[in-house]
Amino acid sequence: MHRETHRYFKFDWITIIIFLLLVVFGWLNILSASHTGETIDYFNAAEPYGKQLIFIFLTLGLIVIILSIEAKFYERFSSIIYLISMLSLVGLFIFGKNVNGATSWYAFGGMTIQPSEFAKIATVLAVAKYVSDLNTDIHKIKDQIQCFILIAIPAILVLLQNDTGSTIVYAAFFFVLYREGLPKIYLMIGIAMTLLAVFSLKFGAIFTSIAAGILIVTNYFFTKKKPSFIKPILILVGCVMLSSGVKFFYQNILQPHQQDRISLWLRLEKDPLKLENMKKTFAYNLNESEKAISSGGLTGKGFLEGTRTTGKFVPEQHTDYIFSTVGEEWGFVGSAMVVILFVLLLIRILHLAELQKSQFSRMYGYGVASIIFMHFMINIGMVMGLIPTIGIPLPLFSYGGSGLWSFTILLFIFIKLDSNRINEW
Amino acid sequence: MRKFLLFLSVILVGFLFLVRLFYLQIYSANKHDLFEDNAIRKVYDYPKRGFVYDRNGALLVANQPSYDVMFIPREVKPLDTLEFCSLLKITKDQFKQIYNKAYHYSPWLPSVFIPHLSKEDYAVLQEKMRKFEGFYIQKRSLRLYQTTIGANVLGDIGEVNNAIIQSDPYYKMGDLIGKQGVEASYEEDLRGVKGIKFIQKDRFNRDIGPYKDGIYDTLPEPGKDITITIDAKLQEYGELLMKNKRGGIIAIEPSSGEILAMVSAPSFNPNLLVGRDRSKNYSKMHYDTISKPLYDRSLLAQYPPGSPFKVLNALIGLQEKVVTIHDRFGCRMGYYLGSRRLTGCHSHSSPLSMIDGIAQSCNSYFANVYRRIIDKYDDPAQGMNVWSDHVKSFGLGNYLGYDLKIGSKGRIPDGDFYNKWYGENRWVSTYNISNAIGQGEVEATPIQLANMIAAIGNRGFYFTPHIIKNIESETIDTNYTTPKHTTIDKEHFEPVVQGMFDVYNKGTAAALRVSGIDICGKTGTAENFIKINGVKTQLTDHSIFVAFAPKDNPKIAIAVFVENGYWGSRFAGKIASLMIEKYIKDHITRTDLEDWILTHSLEDEYHKPYSGETFKINGETTLQVIPLDKSLKSKISNLSN
Numbered sequence A: 001m002h003r004e005t006h007r008y009f010k011f012d013w014i015t016i017i018i019f020l021l022l023v024v025f026g027w028l029n030i031l032s033a034s035h036t037g038e039t040i041d042y043f044n045a046a047e048p049y050g051k052q053l054i055f056i057f058l059t060l061g062l063i064v065i066i067l068s069i070e071a072k073f074y075e076r077f078s079s080i081i082y083l084i085s086m087l088s089l090v091g092l093f094i095f096g097k098n099v100n101g102a103t104s105w106y107a108f109g110g111m112t113i114q115p116s117e118f119a120k121i122a123t124v125l126a127v128a129k130y131v132s133d134l135n136t137d138i139h140k141i142k143d144q145i146q147c148f149i150l151i152a153i154p155a156i157l158v159l160l161q162n163d164t165g166s167t168i169v170y171a172a173f174f175f176v177l178y179r180e181g182l183p184k185i186y187l188m189i190g191i192a193m194t195l196l197a198v199f200s201l202k203f204g205a206i207f208t209s210i211a212a213g214i215l216i217v218t219n220y221f222f223t224k225k226k227p228s229f230i231k232p233i234l235i236l237v238g239c240v241m242l243s244s245g246v247k248f249f250y251q252n253i254l255q256p257h258q259q260d261r262i263s264l265w266l267r268l269e270k271d272p273l274k275l276e277n278m279k280k281t282f283a284y285n286l287n288e289s290e291k292a293i294s295s296g297g298l299t300g301k302g303f304l305e306g307t308r309t310t311g312k313f314v315p316e317q318h319t320d321y322i323f324s325t326v327g328e329e330w331g332f333v334g335s336a337m338v339v340i341l342f343v344l345l346l347i348r349i350l351h352l353a354e355l356q357k358s359q360f361s362r363m364y365g366y367g368v369a370s371i372i373f374m375h376f377m378i379n380i381g382m383v384m385g386l387i388p389t390i391g392i393p394l395p396l397f398s399y400g401g402s403g404l405w406s407f408t409i410l411l412f413i414f415i416k417l418d419s420n421r422i423n424e425w
Numbered sequence B: 001m002r003k004f005l006l007f008l009s010v011i012l013v014g015f016l017f018l019v020r021l022f023y024l025q026i027y028s029a030n031k032h033d034l035f036e037d038n039a040i041r042k043v044y045d046y047p048k049r050g051f052v053y054d055r056n057g058a059l060l061v062a063n064q065p066s067y068d069v070m071f072i073p074r075e076v077k078p079l080d081t082l083e084f085c086s087l088l089k090i091t092k093d094q095f096k097q098i099y100n101k102a103y104h105y106s107p108w109l110p111s112v113f114i115p116h117l118s119k120e121d122y123a124v125l126q127e128k129m130r131k132f133e134g135f136y137i138q139k140r141s142l143r144l145y146q147t148t149i150g151a152n153v154l155g156d157i158g159e160v161n162n163a164i165i166q167s168d169p170y171y172k173m174g175d176l177i178g179k180q181g182v183e184a185s186y187e188e189d190l191r192g193v194k195g196i197k198f199i200q201k202d203r204f205n206r207d208i209g210p211y212k213d214g215i216y217d218t219l220p221e222p223g224k225d226i227t228i229t230i231d232a233k234l235q236e237y238g239e240l241l242m243k244n245k246r247g248g249i250i251a252i253e254p255s256s257g258e259i260l261a262m263v264s265a266p267s268f269n270p271n272l273l274v275g276r277d278r279s280k281n282y283s284k285m286h287y288d289t290i291s292k293p294l295y296d297r298s299l300l301a302q303y304p305p306g307s308p309f310k311v312l313n314a315l316i317g318l319q320e321k322v323v324t325i326h327d328r329f330g331c332r333m334g335y336y337l338g339s340r341r342l343t344g345c346h347s348h349s350s351p352l353s354m355i356d357g358i359a360q361s362c363n364s365y366f367a368n369v370y371r372r373i374i375d376k377y378d379d380p381a382q383g384m385n386v387w388s389d390h391v392k393s394f395g396l397g398n399y400l401g402y403d404l405k406i407g408s409k410g411r412i413p414d415g416d417f418y419n420k421w422y423g424e425n426r427w428v429s430t431y432n433i434s435n436a437i438g439q440g441e442v443e444a445t446p447i448q449l450a451n452m453i454a455a456i457g458n459r460g461f462y463f464t465p466h467i468i469k470n471i472e473s474e475t476i477d478t479n480y481t482t483p484k485h486t487t488i489d490k491e492h493f494e495p496v497v498q499g500m501f502d503v504y505n506k507g508t509a510a511a512l513r514v515s516g517i518d519i520c521g522k523t524g525t526a527e528n529f530i531k532i533n534g535v536k537t538q539l540t541d542h543s544i545f546v547a548f549a550p551k552d553n554p555k556i557a558i559a560v561f562v563e564n565g566y567w568g569s570r571f572a573g574k575i576a577s578l579m580i581e582k583y584i585k586d587h588i589t590r591t592d593l594e595d596w597i598l599t600h601s602l603e604d605e606y607h608k609p610y611s612g613e614t615f616k617i618n619g620e621t622t623l624q625v626i627p628l629d630k631s632l633k634s635k636i637s638n639l640s641n
């Protein structure tokens, strides 16, 4: 009896409570965004909110299973899990079902499963396992490349299935690897390239190149120990090339709908008529979602009272745009609470990860936090118009069984690993 | 340090999101705008538009129901286009065109699909409307004119455009608004306030029920009836007299500034601008750039006023004490500077004092007076400014401030005007001596001249001319009930009025006398030019006449312009006399004048410049005589009680 109680106390209840709060609040908003008519039939599987409620109950069973499995299992079998997961992604090209232009679903009878959701877990496990291996040194180029390949395989596979959103999420692994000692140069290059790309599109390649040149020259003169001037020149040439290349990439490689999204985001279109037209067409969702959020005011219109939500004016509102329901019906108070809950969840996971004694567990924790963070940042940022439209779900909130399950599994494997850290030595 | 990258990123993003939420929901939260909200259907209930009555209580403008087919592009479901188009009598291409245009305006806001259904079409369509999702019928009220006259006064209503919708949120796509005349001037009184019901709906266009139990719903407020100052019979009489002529008549009641008649010729039947044919008829008239029926000559046309302007110079001369009524000036068929004749004149006895100078309209007399005014000061610019201020105090040279939306400023030059033209101290009064006789740089509109004559009839003040007499349960703007005083002292008016009285008794309008009415008037002509193939070509003079009657306590002041009618008493004077008799006596004793006007046309005269042939003007022309139109004559006799 004593042993049993002890076992339950080992689980991090703070994380579990935040998890439950998000799931329950998420479901309330799915209910609001998807219910039609007068009555609410809670377990009606024909309605998204009913289906989701069933998923949530099944999730509880899933949690029990995950927590019952021996912690060492996840580390030991990570390679096999990764392999199976990648095969399931490849299999999509043959057996996949096309939904909204993305071939990322398996259909079994009435059920659909999105393997890309689960591939993230497998990749976290595999990367954690590979890097924590005693023979791997993340400072070596060769090992870095092998590690990148592990990440690139699923990223490219989902990209080929037209699921750009999920591909971008794999950038999360940068945080994991950086924590484990990936050289700083990657961070610098990453930030520099992002800034260069954005500035080049917004202000033009010439302006950006000159600005970069001034920065590099100034930096060179203020460096006490003057290095060879070849290096800054090479950097400058790189900047100019990248800066000029961005426009080409934007115009020739990106698809028109992607160009439009970026153009709207960076306000590249100046003609007010065309802007207005954009808002009515591809940016319609975004425009409606911003209006819905804005109309919520401080305290919102109340649960099931949002006029835009009730009238279903924001398409995909129960999936990717679920946060606009929160904004409309719960106002600033409710939306801020959701943001704060996510921040607390992430900080808690990071805190626990740092406490881990095994590198595998720590990396896994970082992986969980990074992936949830990417989803959180991209989804809410998109719904509020801070970043270009990229379709990925809000973890634990958005409608969808695969999403809910994959995030539950992702999180609870970590809770299991964490509960085991005392036994590890 | 590596521990903190993700941690700090999380904190930063969370903070950014809170700031963005604050910005969206608190800082820039437009309080929940029901009109912007696609989720709420707005059902409008349009009130009755106010009726328009004339000064004697005759109903001029009433309403008729009208049905527009409206639609919300996003809500349109696949439909049997063929059936729908045949019901509405349009082609499939037109369907697409209307749909796309509205979609471009807004997929979520209602737009007009087909305006003003005929009653028959409405009856047929109403039955089948349920089959066409996204379409509905909006009832509105259109104007029903009880008369065929006064199109320029009454104005019309038409659909609002985007610019109006953006500047005034009251108006929505498909709403009607006063476009011209009193409909535009008194739009807010006439239109009332439409009632609105807010209905919550879902994406499938289904009504769920009243939004918040209807707490925001409003009832329509009916438009207010208005009475205008126009005397419908006088207006009609004026329009009938102006048949086959172009020009304008303005008649004003001097004691109040009320506009009794406002005729612009050619005119049109106001019913042409009602309903489905409105835009077709409108553009037809709009593109008639020769006779310009939509151009209100009584308010907009700006002509040199000619001889009527001389009486102002007499008044200014007296006020500036540069002349007395007894001062005589000689005339040798014109005014000479040395041996150079600056302006001609006709034959009359000489020399003349003021009263005869006005009665005979002697150019030389007024050239002398004008020079004395301007030359009173060492600097001609200063003299010019004094003169200009006096003239402007009669409401000339600037917008009069009446309650119709269109107008012209006219032109009264001052010292600066000539300093810019010639250079400072490089000109003297003889340079612009034409101003003495109402030619040269001075220009005025018919309504400005009528107002000037009203001020003379009142011996020194006027009320700003206006068209509104009464608004149901409201008082009219005090601007129209406050007298505006001229800069001329009252005592100076008597000799000038006497001169104008003599115009009728022994002067240039002696043939136009009406027994029993003491009319004071003044004839005038204005030279005018157009460009034909780039060559400035002179046309026959405009015929001008101003008058007020009776001499004491005048009831009517009038200005008449007849384009290319030649001398003043030839067309304009006759029309002015007839209008005055009609208004004061209600029946016409000078039927000889009336018949003359009805049987003389200027259409040939107007055709000349466009004929491509060389033509003669003024004294070398012959009058075009037309047979007396019996129906016109009977219409006129119906106007008498």
Ligand SMILES: [Zn+2]
Residues within 6 Å of the ligand: B331, B333, B334, B345, B346, B348, B361, B362, B363, B364, B365
């Ligand atoms: Zn003379």
